[in-house]
Amino acid sequence: MSDLLALRDEREFTAFLCGTLGAKLLLSDLTKDGEPHLACEPLAALPSALPGPAAFGDRAVRDLIFWLPLAGPLQMLADAPMPATPVDVVARRLSNEAAGDRTRDLIDLERSPILIFRRSQALSPQRLAPGGFGSRPLRVAAAAVPAEIRAAYRKAHLWLRARAVKTDPFDHCPEVQHRRPKNLGPLCCWVQPEAWRMVQFGMEIWPWNG
Numbered sequence: 001m002s003d004l005l006a007l008r009d010e011r012e013f014t015a016f017l018c019g020t021l022g023a024k025l026l027l028s029d030l031t032k033d034g035e036p037h038l039a040c041e042p043l044a045a046l047p048s049a050l051p052g053p054a055a056f057g058d059r060a061v062r063d064l065i066f067w068l069p070l071a072g073p074l075q076m077l078a079d080a081p082m083p084a085t086p087v088d089v090v091a092r093r094l095s096n097e098a099a100g101d102r103t104r105d106l107i108d109l110e111r112s113p114i115l116i117f118r119r120s121q122a123l124s125p126q127r128l129a130p131g132g133f134g135s136r137p138l139r140v141a142a143a144a145v146p147a148e149i150r151a152a153y154r155k156a157h158l159w160l161r162a163r164a165v166k167t168d169p170f171d172h173c174p175e176v177q178h179r180r181p182k183n184l185g186p187l188c189c190w191v192q193p194e195a196w197r198m199v200q201f202g203m204e205i206w207p208w209n210g
Contacts, residue, residue: 002130002189002209003160004120007050009192011043013117014064016159018042021152023066023115030105036067036074050122064117071113071148077106113149115156118209120195127173128198129206130189133160164190169207172199176207 039045
């Protein structure tokens with residue numbers, strides 16, 4: 001399943017996470033002197049535009065990361081156990097390379113109590129691609145997520161679903177209607193109110209969010 005949010009929807013979702021669940025919007029996955037870089041005014045800190053198609057050197061904000069302080073402190077990657085699989089080894093190496101000389105300041109997103117929202121993309125002025133919402137990076141097994149984080153995720157997930165219109169994205173993208181699978185499965189899209197208003201006025205929904 002995927003979630004399509006316009007900018008106003010992002011603001012309302014952020015207000016719910018921070019106001020009701022007590023989450024804190026992280027402005028970076030790096031700490032400074034051991035302290036996380038948090039948004040004092042999370043709504044004002046949100047990006048003013050949706051990200052476009054990914055490109056080399058792109059600096060657009062593609063994920064909104066929310067820390068759940070009531071569920072525990074942030075964990076540092078430098079304190080994490082040694083990677084157990086080749087995939088984990090490569091992921092750790094890439095993270096360290098990206099952090100450069102600030103490796104000791106890098107937050108471990110897999111072990112920290114966080115919620116991650118992958119933002120929708122503006123592929124063109126008339127086409128949006130959905131994002132998605134989770135409680136850990138995708139390769140972390142659900143069973144490994146602590147109960148407090150799962151509970152917060154469920155509340156946020158229910159909030160999104162209660163407001164959304166469930167739709168077939170192929171109905172809103174004539175270019176790829178012929179590629180619709182018989183079973184829509186995870187390509188089903190949940191569209192939030194402001195995004196749905198845009199769709200009603202002709203905005204297309206690209207079915208894939210990868």
